[in-house]
Every structure is written in structure tokens, then in C-alpha cells.
Amino acid sequence: MGSLPPKHTRDGSGGGINDNISSMNNTTYRGIYMYEHANYSGFSYYARPRSEDDDLTNNDFDNVASSIRFL
Numbered sequence: 001m002g003s004l005p006p007k008h009t010r011d012g013s014g015g016g017i018n019d020n021i022s023s024m025n026n027t028t029y030r031g032i033y034m035y036e037h038a039n040y041s042g043f044s045y046y047a048r049p050r051s052e053d054d055d056l057t058n059n060d061f062d063n064v065a066s067s068i069r070f071l
């Protein structure tokens, strides 16, 4: 057949994520903040150390996170 389809490229500037996270699994012993916008701004979601959340829709944070900060 023809050529391969173009690869999907992620355009997250600064962090490598951009509105792609629907669940999280914090396997570290540090708290993690996820922020609505790049550069740690906007609405934030806090993940406790050693916690997981397989559904961020009920946190109003589905496909929202654009930056992450480890405490």
C-alpha cells in the first residue's frame, strides 16, 4: 500500500505532557502537584505519596494537566 501515516506528535512545551492524562499512579514517596497550565499555573491536583487514581474525571482533571511538580 502507500506510505505510513504520519506519527502523532506531542506538542507539550515544557514537560512532555499536555492535556493527555486521564489517570495517575504516584509510585514515589513524594507528593506530586499537577497543574492545569504550563509553568505550574491554573487549577491544581495533588497526588499524595504512594497513591493512585485511575479516574481523573471525577476530579475535574481529565486531560487537563499540562505541567507536573514533585515536592
Ligand SMILES: [Ca+2]
Residues within 6 Å of the ligand: 053, 054, 055, 056, 057, 058, 059
Ligand atoms: Ca479520581
Ligand SMILES: [Ca+2]
Residues within 6 Å of the ligand: 018, 019, 035, 036, 037, 038, 063, 064, 065, 066
Ligand atoms: Ca492544560
